[in-house]
Amino acid sequence: MCGIVGYTGFQNATEILMSGLKKLEYRGYDSAGIALLTDNINTIKSQGRVENLKNILDKKQNNDSKIGIAHTRWATHGNPSDYNSHPHSSHDCKICLVHNGIVENYLDLKNKELSDLSEDCIKSQTDTEILVHLIRKFYDVNREISEESFLDSIIMSLNKVKGSYALAIICDDFKDKIFVARKDNPLVIGSGNKENFLASDSTAILNYTREIYFLEENKIAIISPNEINTYDFNKKNVNKKIFHIDWNIEDVDKTGYDSFMLKEIFEQPKVIDNFLNINLNSDFLKNIGLEKKYLKKINHIYIIGCGTAYHAGLMILNLFRNIEGLSASCEFASEFRYENPVIDKNKLVIIISQSGETADSLAALRLAKKSKAKVLAVVNSVGSSISREADYVIYTNAGPEIAVASTKAFTAQVLALYVLYLNIKKILAKENDGKCKEFELIEKDLKNLSRNIRSALKQNNKIKKVAKKYSNSKNMFYIGRNLDYIIALEGSLKLKEIAYLFSQAYAAGELKHGPIALIDENILTIGIVTQDKIRGKTLSNLKECKARNGIIFLIIPEKFLDDEILEMADDIILIKDMHEILLPILANVVLQLFAYHVANILERDIDKPKNLAKSVTVE
Numbered sequence: 001m002c003g004i005v006g007y008t009g010f011q012n013a014t015e016i017l018m019s020g021l022k023k024l025e026y027r028g029y030d031s032a033g034i035a036l037l038t039d040n041i042n043t044i045k046s047q048g049r050v051e052n053l054k055n056i057l058d059k060k061q062n063n064d065s066k067i068g069i070a071h072t073r074w075a076t077h078g079n080p081s082d083y084n085s086h087p088h089s090s091h092d093c094k095i096c097l098v099h100n101g102i103v104e105n106y107l108d109l110k111n112k113e114l115s116d117l118s119e120d121c122i123k124s125q126t127d128t129e130i131l132v133h134l135i136r137k138f139y140d141v142n143r144e145i146s147e148e149s150f151l152d153s154i155i156m157s158l159n160k161v162k163g164s165y166a167l168a169i170i171c172d173d174f175k176d177k178i179f180v181a182r183k184d185n186p187l188v189i190g191s192g193n194k195e196n197f198l199a200s201d202s203t204a205i206l207n208y209t210r211e212i213y214f215l216e217e218n219k220i221a222i223i224s225p226n227e228i229n230t231y232d233f234n235k236k237n238v239n240k241k242i243f244h245i246d247w248n249i250e251d252v253d254k255t256g257y258d259s260f261m262l263k264e265i266f267e268q269p270k271v272i273d274n275f276l277n278i279n280l281n282s283d284f285l286k287n288i289g290l291e292k293k294y295l296k297k298i299n300h301i302y303i304i305g306c307g308t309a310y311h312a313g314l315m316i317l318n319l320f321r322n323i324e325g326l327s328a329s330c331e332f333a334s335e336f337r338y339e340n341p342v343i344d345k346n347k348l349v350i351i352i353s354q355s356g357e358t359a360d361s362l363a364a365l366r367l368a369k370k371s372k373a374k375v376l377a378v379v380n381s382v383g384s385s386i387s388r389e390a391d392y393v394i395y396t397n398a399g400p401e402i403a404v405a406s407t408k409a410f411t412a413q414v415l416a417l418y419v420l421y422l423n424i425k426k427i428l429a430k431e432n433d434g435k436c437k438e439f440e441l442i443e444k445d446l447k448n449l450s451r452n453i454r455s456a457l458k459q460n461n462k463i464k465k466v467a468k469k470y471s472n473s474k475n476m477f478y479i480g481r482n483l484d485y486i487i488a489l490e491g492s493l494k495l496k497e498i499a500y501l502f503s504q505a506y507a508a509g510e511l512k513h514g515p516i517a518l519i520d521e522n523i524l525t526i527g528i529v530t531q532d533k534i535r536g537k538t539l540s541n542l543k544e545c546k547a548r549n550g551i552i553f554l555i556i557p558e559k560f561l562d563d564e565i566l567e568m569a570d571d572i573i574l575i576k577d578m579h580e581i582l583l584p585i586l587a588n589v590v591l592q593l594f595a596y597h598v599a600n601i602l603e604r605d606i607d608k609p610k611n612l613a614k615s616v617t618v619e
């Protein structure tokens with residue numbers, strides 16, 4: 001949440017910072033601001049989107065500063081306003097900073113450390129502004145104009161902070177340097193030729209460099225055009241490992257689509273092929289580093305994630321429970337810590353996260369490691385905190401997901417978890433001298449998955465028509481059983497977050513225990529029916545809705561279509577027939593498009609839904 005970007009080098013900083021901010025807008029878009037350093041620091045901020053800031057900058061005289069920092073905000077402390085926007089400056093504008101995170105004890109710091117500062121020096125209601133005054137105060141106390149003294153002032157300040165931060169700081173005593181620090185919030189440094197970059201996320205700077213260094217926890221760096229020096233809080237030099245990021249530039253552009261979300265929905269066949277090309281081989285477990293000896297010792301698997309990633313986890317839960325001698329549970333990362341989980345070295349903890357930076361998921365990971373369990377991360381963002389702190393990593397390789405609503409990442413997560421499950425099942429079956437029939441069956445059909453998703457995508461116009469018909473619905477139910485229920489949860493989440501329509505996902509069999517009282521001619525029920533063994537039961541539940549004049553929109557595989565269904569459903573979208581555990585993925589693609597079109601018809605800002613941010617780095 002909140003995006004920060006910085007540049008020091010030989011090019012026009014404004015252009016690079018604005019291009020970075022645009023790419024980081026998914027992290028927050030309540031306000032934006034930029035600080036440029038020439039002789040002095042010049043700060044420009046604006047409430048609202050990055051576009052507003054750009055309009056202001058366009059009217060100003062060209063500033064050819066070669067160094068600057070910038071910020072796009074997702075408000076935590078203080079409403080979205082010009083004053084509360086970052087960057088924040090010291091009273092004399094000597095020091096200026098941008099911050100992603102929360103200073104939890106800012107009132108305490110204000111009262112105890114800054115009581116001498118006159119009230120009118122503090123311009124905003126933010127926690128961040130306290131930090132810049134604190135650094136300024138210690139820089140005065142240190143009384144020496146040197147890089148070391150400034151670094152000391154930063155360290156002295158941060159030692160007093162409770163909370164989390166990714167910070168970029170400039171000071172007019174150091175004309176080409178940016179000081180950065182991180183704790184519990186992501187910060188990447190991009191290495192260039194006579195120029196260096198920083199950002200909350202590598203997508204912001206991929207246009208300029210692919211050589212990325214992920215600043216470690218509790219570390220500080222001083223970035224100048226020719227150098228990146230990193231330190232711990234005792235000012236001891238620390239080594240850095242540079243990652244090469246090979247995502248395509250087109251991946252971070254809309255390439256003709258109306259929105260990133262639509263583009264990412266349509267990218268799913270490619271994402272699947274890509275994942276299977278890399279991972280559908282006999283070395284899968286070896287490549288991750290998971291050894292048979294270790295796998296045999298595990299007695300429980302915890303599957304953990306938030307939002308859509310949690311739904312991906314639910315998809316694999318019952319499959320893991322199928323493995324003899326193994327139990328499994330799927331938990332919200334935000335709840336895990338408070339459930340007194342039994343964690344020890346015989347438990348495997350799987351953390352699922354697109355961004356690899358979600359604060360709740362990261363906290364669950366750290367708890368698991370502290371309790372001696374091994375952690376396997378299923379992550380999309382290469383080099384992210386979760387991927388670095390986990391013992392084993394499966395990269396979903398879906399490419400950057402920019403839209404706030406997660407689509408292709410979910411599909412890739414489910415696929416990765418299925419491939420993991422199959423490999424574990426196979427290895428344990430071999431151990432018992434058996435063949436894994438299930439593996440062979442599913443593996444064969446996995447190869448048809450991208451083709452069948454393409455067929456679902458081809459129905460885009462038909463799905464759009466259905467969306468048009470129901471975009472005025474005030475309330476909807478999504479129902480299904482078993483895996484279909486999970487897709488109901490995911491479909492309903494998508495609709496809420498981008499269309500702002502209320503919908504509720506229900507396990508189909510639960511409808512009659514209460515919610516059916518709500519069904520009448522105004523209520524749309526979306527039925528997801530892909531699982532053969534429970535199809536009759538879910539269809540009966542839908543018929544119960546129909547009998548109460550409810551409206552029915554059904555998603556089913558071609559093989560289920562019959563006269564009875566045709567008579568019952570007001571609208572039907574058919575998906576291709578394939579192995580049962582893959583069918584829900586196809587149904588989900590239909591629901592992604594449905595949510596997209598409803599939101600589009602209602603003229604919502606699809607890539608940047610209100611109140612949301614892509615990467616939730618606060619608990």
Ligand code: F6R
Nearest residue numbers: 307308309353354355358405406
């Ligand atoms: C929903 C959505 C969120 C994320 C959740 C976890 O469309 O995007 O629910 O799935 O915030 O994010 P990651 O996967 O980055 O940990």
